[in-house]
Amino acid sequence: MLRPKLCIGMSLAPTWLSGEGWRAPDSGIEGLYSADFALDIARKAEAAHLDFVFRPDASFLMVEPLEQSFGFSSVDPTLLVAALVRETSKIGLVTTISTTFGHPYTAARQIMSLHWMSRGRAGWNMVTALQGNQNFGLPDMPSSEARYARAEEFTDIVQKLWQSFPAEALLVDRDTGRYADTDLILPINHHGATFDVEGPLNIPEYAGPRIPLMQAGGSAMGIDYAARTADMVFALTPDIDTAAKMRAQLSERARAHNRSPAAVRMLPGLSLYLGATRAEARDLFMATHARVTRSERLQRLQAATGLDLSDWPEDRHVTAADLAQAKRGGQYDKLLRLIAAERPTLADLLTRPETLASLHWQVIGTVEEAQAEITRWFRAGAIDGFVAVPGGSTRSLDLTLTELIPRLAEAGLYRSEYTGDTLIHHLEEDPPLV
Template sequence: MTPSKKLHIGMSLAPTWLSGDAWRRPDSGVEGLYGSDFYLDIAQRAERAKLDFAFLPDSLFLNTDLLASGTGFASLDPTLLLASIARETSKIGLLSTASTTFFPPYIVARQIQSLNWLSNGRAGWNIVTALDGNGNFGLTEMPSPEDRYARAAEFTEVVRRLWASFPQDALKLDKAGGRFANPDGVKAVDHQGAFFSVKGPLNLPRYDKAPIPLVQAGASAAGRAFASSVADAIFASTPDMAAAIDLRSDLRSRAEAQGRQGDDIRVLPGLSLYLAPTQAEAQELFAETNARMSRQRAFATVLEMTGLDLSDWPADSNVTASDLPPPPEKVRSRTHSQLLRRMIERDEPTLEDLLRRPEVIGSAHWLVVGTPADAVAAIKDWAAGGAIDGFVAFPGGSVESVQLFLEQVVPALSDLGLFRKDYRGTTFFDHLNDR
């Protein structure tokens, strides 16, 4: 069965193709990691492929334990980088990330609306509550997920009210009459809430050509409740089709319970792609990329997420549901923890199999290791199964993975009628509503 609606596809600019040992490849381009040209090339290729958006996640901390063998979450500021890309692109959406836990809403409202003006309506906001970084912002520990999402809900309301506080039609620019704007059309927000006090109005008019899409990544109960109330799209970790179907069904039901349409919320899982011309080459690429993955680090991930210590576990013994202790009271990511426990309960993998699963060695994303044709078949299968409205591509292992995805996988999806042949609008909102 071929879905009647076309998929929405985003391209992550986070350099996952440099993950593991991939940055050591001669053609990795890692030397340009902290310059704009490195990312501009990918964004322009993604625009030529007619993708909905380019996406840059963000972390506001540096993991120095990982810095010897990789980036350790070091990165350019996403909004500044996307602003530089805006001048060199014309159609692709530009999805920036900003934290509701660490930033004030006035700053975020201004930054995202500025990007919207600079890109002629192509900005989007990826709303995150953050998992770490509290020590950089005067917090002794991270707030609970419930507190983070309560703050995020109020934060988002304030940002949207700030965007509305200075409508574009208040600008008159009447040179002959000497009237720049109509101040009566600009209104303070006068917000007083549990977390924020914001007077407003925003000192930047709204770009009225199209709304700014909101994207959210939380898949915990608190995250789903928040996302279903405000998000146009959900970026999710779904390592298998059943997880994606469950998430999509739940989010659509939650959206409808809040007076929205199910189609108002688009589920876009992360898709980790290790692509090569042959299956054997793809498997070799994946193995090489993860060759130095420390077993101790994998054990630490399982312990932190599930409370299960596997350091002395026999290599050929299965890990079963009965082996799992009660969930730890505090974990870095509830979503990741739940996905890992779910996989163990369902599959009862051997230790060696468990340590190779994406829930352990990655971010629990949907994983395809194979040829472009393998990727197309998997995407077609998930789309036909009602598991996705699209996906965010995270090519891994090599620059070739990026190129094979954009130059072979996406055109093949277009030929199947699963993706657009050309843009039909000019804004990010247009792309998300191109069905």
């Protein structure tokens, strides 16, 4: 544990309506492309004293999945979080802007605007993105190396632009009639491998705490980039060992960049299917995935076990002896452990949650079980907090915010009141333990 308390964010991507979730009568799906939807969640998240709400984003559309659910269709993330500014007063507002497809001048201006408008609550999730090149005039997706090189340059420019019209330059002195000290407003004259940006930025720096940065991307290059620049990492770690390993890598790279490991908070996505009993939560999970086809399930089993089970009789048992070509680690571990322990039939395996498990850390169970799991990962030093990604239903979302978070607070692992009203304040409220 690097800090005494968890850092908790709430994803505004409506994951609890994915799959079949949107079809529930009370889902409110008709409001998906309106701000009301996010407003409701932001208010509930603020009532639970969360550090921030956060909108992931993609700049492309996969059309086929739209037959069944909303997929990646969404409103613009920065406009969406800007709509939350006047309806909330404490919670952090984190938007996503891609360093591969965006431009640093526009990004710097939008995020600083959000920071002013929210009085110090903005955050930026920097993503290099996985798809979408065809929408930005790029014939192919640039390589990982090229994307991270551009990301480093992009982030440096954004930070220089934020400093180019410093808060001290803003005088607003009615008596003398001096609005700004122009000696302090300087161009950045950036000429790099990808960008030429003169500056200065056309909005001053906010006269308060700085804008925290979040990063999402788990390769060695992504971890190094995060360790150099980010305050938070949105991570994809399905099991505690993967999380602990990534936390250790982040700490090692942070030290290499002369930063304290505690300065970079590791926050995996946490998929939560919550119910009054474990059976209820499992039913919710399976109902949400009801239209995942047999062939998709077989593909997932093949990815984990290395076996093409499509010709196997339904009543044949899958056993530990069948796992010679299995992919160990990460998202497949729960499934492989289940096979080794229970020797399920193929028919049984096709209907088990483990076959359909999320790439994220996932709890399918009661609030108590979720609390125990979070506590275990936190106490083991594998995480500094998490980004809640509730699944299945609005009830699962509500249980997360109205029962799980208060329990963590009661146990002393989370705040029970806000003591400030900026995102940096929330992140740095308690001094690190190391």
